[in-house]
Amino acid sequence: MDKDFMHQLYKEHLHTRVLPAPDEVSQWMNCLLAWLFPAFSSKKFEHEPDFLAFGESLKSKLFSLLLRSCDEEKPETQVSAFFNALPNLRRHILEDAKAIYQGDPAARSIAEVIHSYPGFFAIAVHRIAHWFFKQEFTSLARMFSEYAHSKTGIDIHPAAQIGARFCIDHGTGIVIGETTTIGEDVKIYQGVTLGALSVQKELAQTKRHPTIEDRVVIYSGATILGGKTVIGHDSIIGGNVWLVKSVPPHAKIYYTPPGNKA
16 A cells, blocks of 8 residues: 555544544433433432432543543533533423423323433433534534434434424434524424525525424424525424425415325
């Protein structure tokens, strides 16, 4: 093999940051969710000191992850900020779990939702990933979101803004793009895409994905595209609908197969 090529490749390795391995990131996320939600955990803490020690180990591991994910040498401040934000994050995630439970007749308990539902897992990871994205830990945030994507088939960009009590039912195949804005009490089903009309790189800093206002329901297979597309509050978007224009509040949009009367 050419020596110049080998030397250049070595130099790239030498000057490239070694990011955390995907297994490290996924393990930390699973441990964090188990610590925050007893229903998610397979481990029972019999003594409070053991529980507190587990929390300290999560802080230590997060310090290590951040140290390899940012330019700061000692990111203690960000570790403290994240753990100070956890009570509010946990409250929002529990509200999501309750929304999923209340919106799914098949759910037997909130504990079942937390333990078993892929929609809950995807939303919980997104809430956490979004916090890190806002702190400009974009690589780590993206690793979190890709872990949830690989596990659930639900692809939520960590920058997407999602309001309270978000409900994902089933969930497989959902795509929520970077500049999507979702209001409160929104429910979406499997196969929904909230995407961009164009993937041109020069549009990277513009709003490319739709806005979904409060209390909207979007059924399976619907595709809603474009940064100027707004789905008005209290609307219902039926299955397999293709939308690139805004709809007013309280709208009901359904797909009509070719040859059928509207």
